[in-house]
Amino acid sequence: MHTKKALVNELQALGISPGDKLLVHSSYKAVGQFEGGPVGLVQALMSYFNEGLLILPTHTWGKINQENPLFDPATEPACVGILPNIFMAQAGVLRSLHPTHSVAAFGAGAESFVAGEELIDTPCGRQGCWGKLLDMEAKILFLGATLKSNTFIHGVEEWNDIPKRLTDERELLQIKLPTGIIQSPQHRHIGDVSQHYDKLYEPFIAHQLIRQGSIGKASSSVIEAKPVYELVSALLRREPDLFTDDQAIPVSWY
Incomplete structure (x- = not known):
């Protein structure tokens, strides 16, 4: 059984x-048994970041698309695992x-961090949460997850205006607020180039x-947003089409 005390030591070992x-991409299954189960792990992470800002993608x-356009942030479950759903x-x-790439945040500055996402019309807008990770020089933890789940790299591609990453047309999505429903037309990702993001391991x-280290049984790693943005940019x-295949990046390029 993995414990909160062990988690603290592992987080510190990862710097x-x-x-x-900290943004956390996670796989609870990879961690193994944790005291209190997945709820215990989430609460242990929240307790650790008593001075910082903890963020999970939600x-x-x-599910939210042209055929099912209404996003209700109060009730819509995340499609990226059990820990984000418990966390939020x-x-x-x-x-x-x-409506499609929300995050949940806890701690110092959480309110300002999540503010304004209803104004973003791309998955990882520079002025939205994913761009704020860069501005605040955040860290990104892959807790049992791989670089294939690295949404931040979608942002890096978007901010560098890489062609054929976003649809030209916008889907007519909606957001449900306490005051009513607002329209949120959205460009969507084309294809799934994230399956090739793990080719960044060697340059990193x-x-x-x-x-690199471990949390429980889960192989885990940490990167920092700013230097990663600079290298990937x-x-x-x-090579704008860097992530369209799984060919290794030539060492001479980095």
């Missing part, structure tokens, strides 16, 4: 401090209003941009 701003792109139900956690290791300027 994660209670005052950090994406709904798997905890007291003090705030969910952003993006070469530039010492990734720290440089690679994309050299």
Whole structure:
């Protein structure tokens, strides 16, 4: 049985401090048994970040679309695992209003972090939460997850205007607010280039941009948003179609 005390030691070994701003991509199944189950793990993470900002993706792109256009942030479940769904139900956690790529946040600055997502019309707008990760120099933890789940890289591609990543037309989506329903036309991702994001491991290791360890039974790693943005942007300027295949990135490029 994995314990809260062990979790604290593992987070510290990964270079994660209670005052950090941290986004977590997660696989609870990979962790193994944790005291209190998945709820216990979520609450342990919230307790650790008593001075910082804890963020989990609560994406709904798997269900919210042109045929099912209404996003209700109060009730719509996330399509990215059990921990995000438990997290956004905890007291003090705030969910952003993006209809397909929302996040939930807890801690210092959570309200300002999630604010304004209803104004974003792309999955990872530069002025939205994913861009704010860059501005605040956040860390990103892959807790039993791989770089294939790295939504931040979708943002890097979007901010570098990589062609054929977003639809030209916008789907007519909606957001349910306490005051009524608002319209939220959205460009959507084309294809699934994220399946090739794990080709970034070698460049990250070469530039010492990734720290690896474990949480419970889960192989885990941490990256920092700003240096990752800078390296990936440089690679994309050299090859905009970098993530359209699984070919290794030539060492000479980085």
